[in-house]
Amino acid sequence: METPSAHGHRGRAPWTGLLLAVLVLIFWTLPTSTQLTIEFVPPSAAEEWLPKPYIISSNPDPVEHQDHVVLTCEPEIQNTTYLWSINSQSLPDSNRLKLSMDNRTLVLLRVTRADTGPYVCETQNPASTRRSDPFTLNVLYGPDTPIILPLQSYYHPGKILSLTCHAYSNPPPQYSWLINGESQEFTQQRLFIPNISVSDSGVYTCLVHNTFTGLQKSTVKVIMVSESATTPSILASKTVVIENKDAVVLICLTIDTGISILWHFNNDHLWLTDRMALSWDKRILTINPVRREDAGEYQCEVLRLYVSSRSDPLTLTVITGDSSVTGLSAGAIAGIVIAVLIFQAAALGWVLFLKYGRRTRDKRGLSEHQPPAPTPDPGPSGNATFSTPNPGPAPAAVPIYQELLYRDTNIYGRINPMAEAAS
Known part of the structure; x- marks a missing residue:
C-alpha cells in the first residue's frame, strides 16, 4: 500500500520527468564548440514604465508685470529627460523664460497675460515617453483704459441715453459713473437715462477698478443734448x-x-x-x-x-x-x-x-x-x-x-x- 506522499509525487512525475529528459537531451546534443551565454539586463532598463508627469506652480494666480512664477515637472526621476511646450509650441526665446540645468523647472519672470498657457511637460527615457495634462495660469491683469459706447455724442431731447463702459480686465472690474464730477448710483457697466433733456448735457466719466491688481482707470465722454435746427x-x-x-x-x-x-x-x-x-x-x-x-x-x-x-x-x-x-x-x-x-x-x-x-439762474448778459x-x-x-x-x-x-x-x-x-x- 502506497503512502500519501508517494501518491502525491506520482501525480507530478510525468511533468518533472519529461522536463528533465528534455534538458538532458539538449545538453548532451550540443556541439562541443557551442557555449551557453547568459546576458544580464541593466537594472535601469528593467524598471517598470515612466509614470505620467504633472505640473505644479509656485503661484497659480500671478499679477501681470509684478509676479514671478516657477513651474516644476513632477515627479523627479533619475536618467530622465524633461521637455516643455507652451500653446503646443516649443518654448520661445525670451529673456523672461529660464530653465533649470535638468530642464525640470521653468521660471517665468514678470508674467504677462500672454503667459497664460497652456503648458505641458514631457518626460523621456529609453523605455517610454509621457506627457502631462495641460496647465493654465490665471494671470490677473487690468483694467485697461475703458471705452464708452456708443460713440455718438449728440442727442435730441426726449431720446434715451444708454451708455455702456467696456474694459479688459481679469477678473472683471467694478464699475462706477460720474456726471459732471458727481458720483452716481449706477454701479454697473450700463448707464441708462430715459427721456433726456438739455439739462442732461455734460461730462460723463466711467471709472473701473480691479480689487485684485489694485489698479483703476477711467475715461470721459461729453454728451450734448440740443433741440434740432429748423431748415433754412x-x-x-x-x-x-x-x-x-x-x-x-x-x-x-x-x-x-x-x-x-x-x-x-x-x-x-x-x-x-x-x-x-x-x-x-x-x-x-x-x-x-x-x-x-x-x-x-x-x-x-x-x-x-x-x-x-x-x-x-x-x-x-x-x-x-x-x-x-x-x-x-x-x-x-x-x-x-x-x-x-x-x-x-x-x-x-x-x-x-x-x-x-423765466430762467433767472442764467446770469450771463447779452451784449x-x-x-x-x-x-x-x-x-x-x-x-x-x-x-x-x-x-x-x-x-x-x-x-x-x-x-x-x-x-x-x-x-x-x-x-x-x-x-x-x-x-
Whole structure:
C-alpha cells in the first residue's frame, strides 16, 4: 500500500520527468564548440514604465508685470529627460523664460497675460515617453483704459441715453459713473437715462477698478443734448447775372436764434474772395461783381451746438454779354432785408424775455446789438446792390468755417461746455 506522499509525487512525475529528459537531451546534443551565454539586463532598463508627469506652480494666480512664477515637472526621476511646450509650441526665446540645468523647472519672470498657457511637460527615457495634462495660469491683469459706447455724442431731447463702459480686465472690474464730477448710483457697466433733456448735457466719466491688481482707470465722454435746427432757405436778389457787371445778394432765412451760419458752394465750404462780403451775423452774402467762377449751387447751414440743418441748393447762373436780366427790385430786396432784421430783433427780444424772465439762474448778459439795415446803392449795371456792415476786408481764399472758428467766439463758447463753465 502506497503512502500519501508517494501518491502525491506520482501525480507530478510525468511533468518533472519529461522536463528533465528534455534538458538532458539538449545538453548532451550540443556541439562541443557551442557555449551557453547568459546576458544580464541593466537594472535601469528593467524598471517598470515612466509614470505620467504633472505640473505644479509656485503661484497659480500671478499679477501681470509684478509676479514671478516657477513651474516644476513632477515627479523627479533619475536618467530622465524633461521637455516643455507652451500653446503646443516649443518654448520661445525670451529673456523672461529660464530653465533649470535638468530642464525640470521653468521660471517665468514678470508674467504677462500672454503667459497664460497652456503648458505641458514631457518626460523621456529609453523605455517610454509621457506627457502631462495641460496647465493654465490665471494671470490677473487690468483694467485697461475703458471705452464708452456708443460713440455718438449728440442727442435730441426726449431720446434715451444708454451708455455702456467696456474694459479688459481679469477678473472683471467694478464699475462706477460720474456726471459732471458727481458720483452716481449706477454701479454697473450700463448707464441708462430715459427721456433726456438739455439739462442732461455734460461730462460723463466711467471709472473701473480691479480689487485684485489694485489698479483703476477711467475715461470721459461729453454728451450734448440740443433741440434740432429748423431748415433754412436762401433768398437771392438775382439768380441769373451778367459777368463783371452785376452784383448778387444772398440772404439765409431762418427763424432760429442763438445759432451760427455756414455757407457752402457746390457742396463744399465756401471760400471767401476779395469780391465777397458777409454781414456781421453771416446771414447775408454779397458778391460784387460776379464772375463766371461764381456760378453754381449755394447753400446756407444753421448750426445750434452740434445740431445743424442745411437749406436746399440755390443755383446761380452767370452769363456774358450786355443782356439785361430781371430779378427782384432794389426796393423789394431792401424791404426784405429790413423785414428780416426786424424779425430777428423781435425773436431775439422774445428769447431774452424767456431767458431772463423765466430762467433767472442764467446770469450771463447779452451784449449783441443789431446793425443798421443795409441801404440800396446803385451798382455798375443799374441794378440795386446793398451796402452791408462789414468788419473789414476778408483775406483771399479764407474759408467761412475757419473765419467762424476764430471770430465768432460767442457761438463756440456756447458749444464748448468747458468754455461755458469757465465764463
